[in-house]
Amino acid sequence: xxxxxxxxxxxxxxxxxxxxxxxxxxxxxxxxxxxxxxxxxxxxxxxxxxxxxxxxxxxxxxxxxxxxxxxxxxxxxxxxxxxxxxxxxxxxxxxxxxxxxxxxxxxxxxxxxxxxxxxxxxxxxxxxxxxxxxxxxxxxxxxxxxxxxxxxxxxx
Amino acid sequence: xxxxxxxxxxxxxxxxxxxxxxxxxxxxxxxxxxxxxxxxxxxxxxxxxxxxxxxxxxxxxxxxxxxxxxxxxxxxxxxxxxxxxxxxxxxxxxxxxxxxxxxxxxxxxxxxxxxxxxxxxxxxxxxxxxxxxxxxxxxxxxxxxxxxxxxxxxxxxxxxxxxxxxxxxxxxxxxxxxxxxxxxxxxxxxxxxxxxxxxxxxxxxxxxxxxxxxxxxxxxxxxxxxxxxxxxxxxxxxxxxxxxxxxxxxxxxxxxxxxxxxxxxxxxxxxxxxxxxxxxxxxxxxxxxxxxxxxxxxxxxxxxxxxxxxxxxxxxxxxxxxxxxxxxxxxxxxxxxxxxxxxxxxxxxxxxxxxxxxxxxxxxxxxxxxxxxxxxxxxxxxxxxxxxxxxxxxxxxxxxxxxxx
Numbered sequence: 001x002x003x004x005x006x007x008x009x010x011x012x013x014x015x016x017x018x019x020x021x022x023x024x025x026x027x028x029x030x031x032x033x034x035x036x037x038x039x040x041x042x043x044x045x046x047x048x049x050x051x052x053x054x055x056x057x058x059x060x061x062x063x064x065x066x067x068x069x070x071x072x073x074x075x076x077x078x079x080x081x082x083x084x085x086x087x088x089x090x091x092x093x094x095x096x097x098x099x100x101x102x103x104x105x106x107x108x109x110x111x112x113x114x115x116x117x118x119x120x121x122x123x124x125x126x127x128x129x130x131x132x133x134x135x136x137x138x139x140x141x142x143x144x145x146x147x148x149x150x151x152x153x154x155x156x
Numbered sequence: 157x158x159x160x161x162x163x164x165x166x167x168x169x170x171x172x173x174x175x176x177x178x179x180x181x182x183x184x185x186x187x188x189x190x191x192x193x194x195x196x197x198x199x200x201x202x203x204x205x206x207x208x209x210x211x212x213x214x215x216x217x218x219x220x221x222x223x224x225x226x227x228x229x230x231x232x233x234x235x236x237x238x239x240x241x242x243x244x245x246x247x248x249x250x251x252x253x254x255x256x257x258x259x260x261x262x263x264x265x266x267x268x269x270x271x272x273x274x275x276x277x278x279x280x281x282x283x284x285x286x287x288x289x290x291x292x293x294x295x296x297x298x299x300x301x302x303x304x305x306x307x308x309x310x311x312x313x314x315x316x317x318x319x320x321x322x323x324x325x326x327x328x329x330x331x332x333x334x335x336x337x338x339x340x341x342x343x344x345x346x347x348x349x350x351x352x353x354x355x356x357x358x359x360x361x362x363x364x365x366x367x368x369x370x371x372x373x374x375x376x377x378x379x380x381x382x383x384x385x386x387x388x389x390x391x392x393x394x395x396x397x398x399x400x401x402x403x404x405x406x407x408x409x410x411x412x413x414x415x416x417x418x419x420x421x422x423x424x425x426x427x428x429x430x431x432x433x434x435x436x437x438x439x440x441x442x443x444x445x446x447x448x449x450x451x452x453x454x455x456x457x458x459x460x461x462x463x464x465x466x467x468x469x470x471x472x473x474x475x476x477x478x479x480x481x482x483x484x485x486x487x488x489x490x491x492x493x494x495x496x497x498x499x500x501x502x503x504x505x506x507x508x509x510x511x512x513x514x515x516x517x518x519x520x521x522x523x524x525x526x527x528x529x530x531x532x533x534x535x536x537x538x539x540x541x542x543x544x545x546x547x548x549x550x551x552x553x554x555x556x557x558x559x560x561x
Contacts (some may be wrong), residue, residue, distance in 0.1 A: 003507040006501070007558050016495070039516050039529040040499075062529055064497035066558075126501060 006121035006128075007065065010073075015065030018072035020058040020079075027056070033138030033150030035130055040067050044138045052083040057139075064131050070119055071135035077112050083143060090136050094118060097133055128156075157449040159458045163539045165190040166444070176509030179544045182534030184329050184357055184488055185513050186379045190446050193383060196439040208434055209408060209425075214267070217421040217480065227424070233444050234364040234374070236391055238425035243365075243390040243397070243422045244437055248356045249279040251322070251375035251390035253428065255352055256283035258400040266292035269318040271349075273298040273306045273335075275328040275527050278518040280354040280375075284323065294318070300525065304331030304480025306499060308339050315343075321350045326358025326374075330519050330531065331480030334362065341371045350396075356380055360537075361459060363452050366391055382538075383437035383443035390427070397423050404429040446514030455538050461538055466545045473549060474538055475561055480532055490517070490533040493552065496559050498532040504555040510548055 027045035032042040040063035047056040049083040057075045062068075074093075078086045085107040093116060103113045122132045130152040136152045163169045166188045168180055180188055200222075206215035208223045211297050227387045231239045264270075270284045274297050287293045296319070298310045311322065327334050337358075341351045352373040355364070360381045366374060373396070376389040402409055402420050404428035410448075411419040411475050420426050447455065466489050479490040493501060498514035505512055513533045518524045523529060534548055 004558065006503070012559060037515065039520070039523070041529075058407055064499040066500070068497075125503060128499070132497065 005095075006125060008118050010115065010118045011065060012071040014069035014072040017067045018059075018068045018151045020072065020075035021060065021068075023060055024056045024058040027058075029142045029145060030137050031142035031146070031148075031150065033134050033141070033152070035063075035067075035134055035152040037130075037153065040064065040131065040134065041133045042067070042071055042138050044071075044135060044142050046139075046142050048083060054081055054083070054086060056078055059135060061099055061135075061146065063134070066119070066122060066128055067131040067134055069129050074135055074139065076110070077116070078139070081107060087140065087143065093136055094133060097123065097129060108132070157446075157451075159454055159538065160218070161451065163541075165329050166539055167191055167194070169539070173509040173511070174507055179508070179547045181400065181512040181534040181540065181544065181548060182513050183360070183380065183537035183540075184517075184533065186385070187360060187382050187537050188539065190382055190385070190442070192442045192446060193439050194504065197384060197435050200435045200438050201259045205435075207431055218433060219438070222438045222441070223432070226437045226444075229441050229444045230376075230389055233447070234359075234376075234391060235368070236366045238394050239393050241391055241397065243392065243424050243427040244432055245388040245390050246386055246433065247379075247388035248292060248354065248375040249388070251373075251388045252280055252352065252354065253283045254390055254403045255373050255375075255392070256287060258313060258403055259350070259396075260287040260291060260293070261333050262400055262496035264291055264293050264320055267294065267318060269294045269296050269316065270322045271298060271314050271319050271322045272301045272309065272320050272323050273311075274522050275304075275306055275325055275331065275333065275335075275519070276521065276545045277321070277325065277329055277354065277356065278520070279356075280323050280352075281324060281521065293320075297521070298324075300331070300480075303333075303482050304328065304483075305333045306335050307483045308336055308343060311340050311344060315347060315349065319347070319349050323352040323354065325354040325356070327361060327486055327488070328480070328482075328522075329357050329488060329515050329535075330490050330522055330533065331482055332485040332490070332522045333480060334358075334484040337371060338369050341369055345370070357487065361456070365454065367466035372396055378436065378440050378443065381440075381443055383440040384433070386433045387436040392424065393450075397427065402429070408432075423546055430524070450538055459536055459537065459540075462540055462542065462545065463487065463489070465542050466534065466536075469545060470552075471551045473485060473552060476552060476557060479526065487536045489535070490531045492528060492531050493556065493561070495561055496555060498530040500559070501532045501552070501555055504558060505548070505551045508547065508551040508554065510551045512548075528556040 024045040029046040041059035045058045049055045122128045170177040206219040227242045230242045279415040291483040298312045344351045353371045355374045356377040359376045378387040379385040409429040502514035
């Protein structure tokens with residue numbers, strides 16, 4: 001596999017100019033995640049409205065191009081979606097990064113799927129999968145209010 | 157043995173990595189192994205295997221002799237006064253833990269201070285932290301200067317009447333700075349303070365003379381010295397090994413065992429409880445022979461030329477920022493590239509067969525001080541060449557290209 005399939009333009013662009021890299025005002029859910037092996041960390045902030053729809057989502061943290069791009073694309077995608085949809089999308093994304101050849105979620109538009117599939121290159125780089133999944137695990141932790149910091153070394 | 161063409165002694169270099177020649181620049185993490193070391197492990201398990209020190213049969217006696225022979229080789233290589241000052245451990249980490257545990261148990265009280273430096277690897281900090289928690293000792297950090305060095309003055313500044321032990325690295329695994337360990341030891345001893353040197357990086361690259369440095373403890377990692385994994389050496393002055401309590405209890409370290417009393421064995425058995433890493437110890441003798449055949453002076457000269465060449469080309473490369481600028485640098489070139497995270501650098505370099513490390517290199521205190529979360533590190537071994545460093549530079553350029561820098 002060519003390294004350029006991992007570092008596609010869209011990833012480089014999101015990595016350089018991450019969307020929603022800020023702290024949501026009046027957030028009502030949040031969670032922290034870290035990758036102790038490389039020192040990367042992320043803090044995800046969520047604001048759900050009364051219908052459990054994502055009114056706003058943002059993140060703070062630092063990391064490599066893959067982790068920043070993944071968090072950036074993730075926050076962009078799930079804004080406006082409902083909590084149950086978000087959980088389904090996260091599990092679809094994690095399934096794709098792990099083993100599935102494509103995304104199956106009915107809650108994603110085709111162009112959204114295309115965007116997410118840009119991250120599929122990390123499958124070929126097992127050491128980098130955690131970079132791509134950290135913010136997604138952290139998002140679930142925020143939604144579930146687990147109050148537990150996500151640690152990539154403690155995930156499957 | 158001539159250094160040019162020494163790669164041939166290391167079978168790993170005949171492999172291709174992603175269809176490219178391997179450019180191995182991660183020796184500070186762990187070095188590659190010469191064929192002679194690999195063969196020795198194989199030979200021992202194939203034709204000579206036995207446990208040591210327990211039985212009187214032929215194989216046991218032969219294995220014990222081989223095992224003890226490595227102890228003598230290490231003694232000779234590091235110029236220790238006494239063979240029994242060499243203790244085998246499972247690694248340098250265990251060597252430092254052994255000292256923290258036993259020295260801490262016997263000599264440290266609440267309020268006593270251990271002085272370490274901001275350059276220390278976690279393995280020369282965490283064991284002291286355990287004592288901070290269990291005994292209420294304090295840990296002081298000597299501060300680096302702008303060049304990423306630890307000077308004698310920065311140590312002197314932090315010494316006070318409570319300081320009981322100074323634990324310092326010989327060679328920083330991030331900035332590559334060589335510390336003035338002899339001068340620091342002299343200063344410490346003049347104030348009655350013991351000195352432990354973490355020699356993980358020093359031992360593979362510098363000339364070792366324990367009687368000259370005069371430190372009390374010196375920890376060595378054998379797998380960074382062209383030797384097998386699972387093995388370390390603790391050098392400790394005899395007076396300490398005699399005075400300190402045993403570290404682990406078990407077979408081999410005892411003298412007499414009764415229901416109501418136990419006496420411990422003589423040195424070095426007192427500190428080598430249980431079955432040791434016999435094959436590794438025996439094979440490590442070949443690592444020392446390899447280093448002696450290369451010649452320490454030639455190795456140092458070769459690596460010094462490389463480090464100067466590496467510094468030169470990386471300094472010329474725009475957007476590469478070297479970490480530290482020590483006057484006395486050896487074996488390590490850590491750097492960052494503005495706009496590219498070290499993990500991305502490492503992944504992209506790997507595609508060209510260039511193996512470096514990215515992360516905090518077990519030195520979070522130092523990275524915090526430098527205000528960065530991670531760095532990329534190219535570290536040298538005796539097998540590296542100027543061509544390797546040229547490849548590093550050209551792969552860095554490729555990385556900059558991918559990131560549109």
